[in-house]
Amino acid sequence: MSGSGMVHNNNTEHKSLLEAFDGTKYRVGGHGKRNVEKLKAALAEVDGELESDMYGKGAVIEDFQARMAELLGKEAAVFFPSGTMAQQIALRIWCDQKALKRVAYHPLCHLEIHEEDGLKELHHIEPVLLADKQRLIRLDDVKGLQEDIACLLLELPQREIGGQLPDFHELEAISAYCREKGIKLHMDGARLFEVLPYYGKTAAEVCQLFDSVYISFYKGIGGIAGAILAGSSDFTQKSKVWKRRHGGDLISLYPYILSSDYYFRQRVDKMGLYYEQAKELAALYNGCRGVTTLPEVPVSNMFHVHIGLPKEQLEAVLVEVYEETGVGLTHYVREYGEGGSYFEVSIGDRYASVPAEKLKLAFASLNTKLR
Amino acid sequence: MSGSGMVHNNNTEHKSLLEAFDGTKYRVGGHGKRNVEKLKAALAEVDGELESDMYGKGAVIEDFQARMAELLGKEAAVFFPSGTMAQQIALRIWCDQKALKRVAYHPLCHLEIHEEDGLKELHHIEPVLLADKQRLIRLDDVKGLQEDIACLLLELPQREIGGQLPDFHELEAISAYCREKGIKLHMDGARLFEVLPYYGKTAAEVCQLFDSVYISFYKGIGGIAGAILAGSSDFTQKSKVWKRRHGGDLISLYPYILSSDYYFRQRVDKMGLYYEQAKELAALYNGCRGVTTLPEVPVSNMFHVHIGLPKEQLEAVLVEVYEETGVGLTHYVREYGEGGSYFEVSIGDRYASVPAEKLKLAFASLNTKLR
Structure with missing residues (x-):
């Protein structure tokens, strides 16, 4: 069996970016291939x-849930097969509690762009889109809401705009405002552990600003799949009923639980390292002509790279860089705006295995070709 | 870590049935403990x-789906984390197609009694309950429907009444009637492979009577979790959209797919053996005073055992039998009606490892104690 995933498509004339990337010796982002060995290692x-x-x-499930609840400073936690399921359910519970089927979130929220409108189609919840696609939700956006909402969802960091983050004081102010107004605050914390080094806070210190929290085990943690939803005991009890309704209360979730546990223990303490490496790598990108990162200085292990070249041209440049230096920077590129391109970088275990001089070489090559 | 599961509860004064069962050398039902070794073996x-x-x-997913589609004689198949998810989605698609949010199924259908009303709460589909709790749905029930329905769900075999099965001619007649009336026919085939030896048909021969089919990989197949939903390409395409909405489109389903594949290959050809063993074992039960099985002669690997003793009395009897003979017949008993009890038996790999004379001994002991 083989299969290069969803990114490998109709580029057949010359060597595709993915093929060139797969042919490199050193790959800069992520934890490595998502293959069966990842599960075998966790089970070993x-x-x-x-x-x-x-x-x-x-x-196996109750112990893990209890440990995660404690870590997040919440009464209870429930393991879910996916964040899609966990977050729709969280919003549904808060809407039901207030008998108000309206929530607010960012226009690039996962629920809005990646879930085939499950929130609307299954739960008939209407989202109000706060802020705009280019920037974070601010306290003023929340204060300016024209309609009542049951819940506000904040994603920390906001992935689709490069992993940006409000400063902690603004987060506190939003939380205080929501509590005052009886608005539940839910965290999309798919990458919560990735931002703790920047905030200089514990998970519980961030989570105490929120009524409910979702965390993921296959982003920076690099597990197989799975999510935790945490909150009060009353909230998590209700979430178990909805989990069954969604078809997520599987007879056995242990393949995901054991691997989540394994990779969590391996990587939760490396988030500070990934953060430092992300800042280093972003600086290398920003040193190239016509290249900017978003954010300019990362606040987590991730950022976006924006380059003022059309997708095909940039791909051709990158293929040359990879073949020349043996360093793979990204396996894909997406179009952005008029004639521009971008891709996402997430630092994981692979970064440490790229020799500094090789990396320097790759960026020198990239910079030359972008002139 | 330890934990004896959900069945082990507040019976602390004397040895519980589960403790006694766990202490036996020979266990009659199932494939053995659901432990991590089951996954390790599949991955090895x-x-x-x-x-x-x-x-x-x-x-990894597309190949398995293609093989299952071919086996079931359908255009396409989609792997789901659970049957709960797959079946709600199947009914939703048929309801949407007919713009009619009403279906019919048995009063003891999985969707009615085990899913926290997900079909109603998430999809707002109204079920009409056909037949009664004691018997199968018959053609006359379908013909007697007072309201239009989009879809009829038939469960083969009907698990909650001991795994009963309509004869194949009645199934054909129901299918023909539904096609004539524009009613979609969906199969809850959680135990489809288990009934093929009785029908003397291939999976495809049974499935061609249905518009959509769900099969499970952790019943007779004994996998970790997971399900397949099969039908036309148009139907399965729609089901993928709903799968994402439900939160079932996980980044990685391979732990379930690989184990489903492994145990399917191991056991699909043993269904005839399990069926013969189930008939043998049911005859032993029916030979005991005050014991009947439902059905009297099994039509699959499963049946229910009904005994005219209150739960606590029957448990005490069984504990004695287990301790005397080292043979474990069931790990639980449930109350049934006035002063009666029942439990479910599913034959799997363990049955073959129980020596015939030990089994005979156990039933002699049981029969003596029931006098």
Whole structure:
């Protein structure tokens, strides 16, 4: 069996960017290939006699949920197969509680652009889009809401705009305002652990500003799949009922739980390192002609790279850089605006294995070709 | 870590049925413990370099779906994390197609009793309950429907009444009637492979009577979790959109796919054996005083055992049998009606490892204690 995933498509005339990337010796982003070895490694340390969870019960799920609840400073936590499921359910619970089927979130919120409108089609919840696609939600946006909402969702960091982040004081002010107005505050914390070094806070210190929190195990953590939804015991109890309704209360979720646990333990303490490496790498990009990163100085392990070249031209440049230097910078490029391109960078374990001089060489090559 | 699952509860004064069952040398039902070893065994034969599926794409998921579609004689198939998700979605698609949010199914249908009303709460679909709790849906029930429905769901076999099955001619007649009336026919085939030896048909021969089919990989197949939904290409395309809305379009479903594939290959050809063993075991139960099985002669690997003793009394009897003979017949008992009890038996790999004389001993002991 083989298969290069969704990105590999109809570029057949010359070597595609993905092919060139796959041919490099050093790859700059991520934790490495998502292959079966990742699961085997996670299971290698687990006793085969360990019993499966059974429809949400059993030590393997309950222990992990308890540890995550404690870490996030919440009463309880529930393991979900996906964040899509967890977050729709969180918003539904808050809407039901207030008998008001309206929430607010960013125009590039995951629920708005990646979930086939599940929130609307399954839960009939109407979103109000706050801020605009270029910037973060600010306190003034929340204060300026013309309609009542049951819940405000904030994504930390805001992935689709390069992983930007409000400063902590603004976050506190938004939280205080929401509490005053009876608006529930939900965190899309798919990359929560990735921003803690920048905030200089513990997970619990950030989470206490929110009524409910979702975290993911396959972003910076690099697990197989899975999510945690945390909040009060009353909230999480309700979320279990909805989890069953959604078809997420599987007889066995342990393949995801055990791998989430394994990669969480491996990587949660490396988020500071990834953050420092992201800043270093972003500086290298910003040193190239016509290249900017968003944010200019990353606040997590991620950022976006914007380059003023059409997609095909940039791909051709990158293929040359990869073949010349053996360093792979990105496996894909997307069109952006008029004649521009961008791609996302997330720092993971691979970055440390790229020799500094190789990286310098790659950026020298890129800079030359962009002139 | 330990944990004996959901069945182990507040029976602390004397040895519980589950404890006694766990202490037996020979256990009659199922494939054995649902522990992590089951996943490790499935992965042992898989090359670690095999790439993950990515949000429904990639060889690992597409190949399996194609093989299942072919086996079921349908144009296409989609892998789902759960049958709960797959079946709600199937009914939703048929309802949308007919612009009619009404379906019909058995009063003990999985969607009616095990899914926290997901069909109603998420999809606002109204079910008409056909037949009654004691018997199968018949052609006359379908003909007698007072209201239009978009879809009829038939469960083969009807698990909650012991795994009963309409004869094949009645199934053909129901299918023909539905086609004539423009009613879509959906199969809850969680245990489809288990009934093929009785029908003497291939999966495709049974499935061609239905417009959509769901099959499960952790019943008789004994996998970790997961389901397939099959039908026309148009139907399965729509189901992928709903799968994403439900939060079931995980970045990686391969832990379930690979294990489903492994255990399917191991056990699909053993369904005839399980069926013969189920008939043998049911005869042993029916030979005991005050014991009947439902059905009297099984039509699959499963049946229910009804015993005219209150739960606590029956549990005490069973504990004695287990301790005396080392044979475990069931790990749980449920109350049934006035002063009666029942439990479910599903034959799997364990049955073959119970020596015939030990089994005979256990039933002699049971029969003596029931006098």
